[in-house]
Amino acid sequence: MNSKSLIKAREYELQEEAKVNVSDRAAFHLTPRVGWMNDPNGFSYYKGKYHLFYQYYPYDTSWGPMHWGHACTEDFIKWEYLPAALAPDQEYDDFGCWSGSAIELADGTHALMYTGVVEDPQTKEFTQTQCLAVGDGIDYIKFENNPVIDGSLLPEGGSRADFRDPKIWYDKDDQLYYLVVGNRTEDGSGAILLFQSPDVKQWEYVTTLDRSDNKYGKMWECPDFFSLDDTQVLLVSPQEMRAQKLEFHNGNNSICLLGSYNKKKHKFGRESVQSVDQGLDFYAPQTVETPDGRRILIGWMQSWESSRNQPHDNKFFGTMSIPRELSIKDGRLLQKPVKELEKYRDNRVSYQGVTFKEPMQLDGINGRILDMDICLQMPEATTNDVVTIAFAKDHENETIIQYFPHSGLLRFDRNNCGFNCDILNVRDVETTPYKLKLRILLDRYSSEIFLNEGERVLTSTFYTPIQATDITFQATSEAYMDITKWDLML
Structure with missing residues (x-):
């Protein structure tokens, strides 16, 4: 049964979408159905289509309590809107359903892992936990025992206020689910934590894969972790970066840490660091692996600073980048637009x-x-x-x-x-x-x-x-x- 909050969001987006001038939208990039869009979420392959969710506030073109918008595509270029998937409607997520990921489970259902956020009304401090919802590609039911990962599972010194953006995958060899999630550490900067689970409901902390140590910004958001061309890749989006020559710029960045991974010991060995995108509007990338083995990346084609320049008369704001095929050459991450664009x-x-x-x-x-x-x-x-x-x-x-x-x-x-x-x-x-x-x-x-x-x-x-x-x-x-x-x- 969908909550009143989700029903309201779905009715609103359906009604207001009709008022959007199609020529105001990008022609081959995904924009929100209506309202505000930021980080891509839940980029996944399910029942023959690629699903992409996104941070979403349908009621305004400015940031608000986060919902999950939803779209799908067969070729990464033409997108079909689906009804909003999540709304903040529970005690553990009443300040927002923040970023996360998605995966098809063994029983054929589609699982969403997301960050639930609560704000203390007196102190105004946040508590962030990791939550689960399971559905059929349209409707999703939040797990009755949410949150599935809370602050009690954090390593010593980990922040319960900055603990977000789970990216989940399944390891067939181990027959375990894993996820990486961003966390602020005792030195005030960011780290990426690894958790494991036999069933996506019961999780345990495994290790800290890597940490900023105040060298690459502060909080590390929106992690992704995968193997590509015999190289292990860790994507993170640091906040409060300081510029380093021309490779990294001030503010929010998206960076790529390349190295090796000892899966038995769960040890990531960082060998190099580079910027993912050096333009003025790119953040929070997430990837999916296609059935033909390609690793495809998409990011939020915007920045918090330039979002102030949005057209005042639009009924939507925010765009995703072109999905990009990734490869490694000479120790560097390469990106090119998906081949489907050429048709x-x-x-x-x-x-x-x-x-x-x-x-x-x-x-x-x-x-x-x-x-x-x-x-x-x-x-x-x-x-x-x-x-x-x-x-x-x-x-x-x-x-x-x-x-x-x-x-x-x-x-x-x-x-x-x-x-x-x-x-x-x-x-x-x-x-x-x-x-x-x-x-x-x-x-x-x-x-x-x-x-x-x-x-x-x-x-x-x-x-x-x-x-x-x-x-x-x-x-x-x-x-x-x-x-x-x-x-x-x-």
Whole structure:
């Protein structure tokens, strides 16, 4: 039996969805049915479809008591909305059903693991616990003995106020369920805890897999833990990061810790750390493994800072990134858009060996819903040379990519994209000198820029009027370019 709170949310989203202008939504990225969206949750494969839940407040375009919104897809590109899955309606989650994950159980049901949050009315302090709901892909019943993991199972020094975002999986060899969850430690920074269970209902603490020690931010949120190309990957989203050269930036980051894992001893050996996405709008990624063995990642295509720039007349806010296929090459995580996107390509326009210096446009190279490959070269570049690509451009607005080929620096700049408040709008990343491959996805109000086959990615939003469709190229000295662009037709 669904609670009154969940029934109310479902009725509201169904009613208000009809008032959303479809052309305001992204064409091939998931947006909320209505209201507010943040972190992806429960990314899982169930009964032939990929299910994605998300942090959701249907009643406003600002953050509120967290529900779980719900959508599914067969190809990661076209999404179908399903009714809201969870609402805060129990004593242990009355401040919100926060982030978590999902898995198909042996009996064919779909289990959701999430963080229930309670706020003390006097002290205003939070208590966070891990909770279970089980259902059929539409309706979910919360476990009568929730929470299944509470503060009594934490290691010494673990915070009961910052203990969230369980990611669950099943190990066929051990015949056990495992989950990782973020926790704040006695030094004020973050750690990732490992728990195990025979049945998803009875859990025990196993070990601490890794911890920040105040080097990579404070609280570690939204962990994910998996094997990829003979490498063990731990994804975390640290809060309160301090910038470290150009790899990490201030504030909320998403980082990837690569290493080895001794499964018998449950010991993770960290070998390297890198940023997952170096754009201005990306957080809280989560992955799923497909039946054909691919590891697919999706993240919240937004940041808390830029969320203040949302359009005032929209009835929804928030977008997910394009789902991305992951691989490891030369000790680095690579990302590329899912291959399914390519079947939506149309109207191919291609130019080879283009030479340019003065501002230039190319016939057929424009638009706001597109997939574009560019190979830039400036082999004789000096320290003062720069190549500039401007998109979503008209007489007043533009977003630009600047490539400094002598140093191999790339700069993303949305200062003139139409934002209405002063936030960070520029991000620099290191890439290869003299020659650079880019793949650029535009979807109305967002850009995802993949450098050198996905060695680095920059994801950002902008709210330039949709009529601004020009793309221009210029350089301080003679530059060379091959370019292919497809419209994406959905």
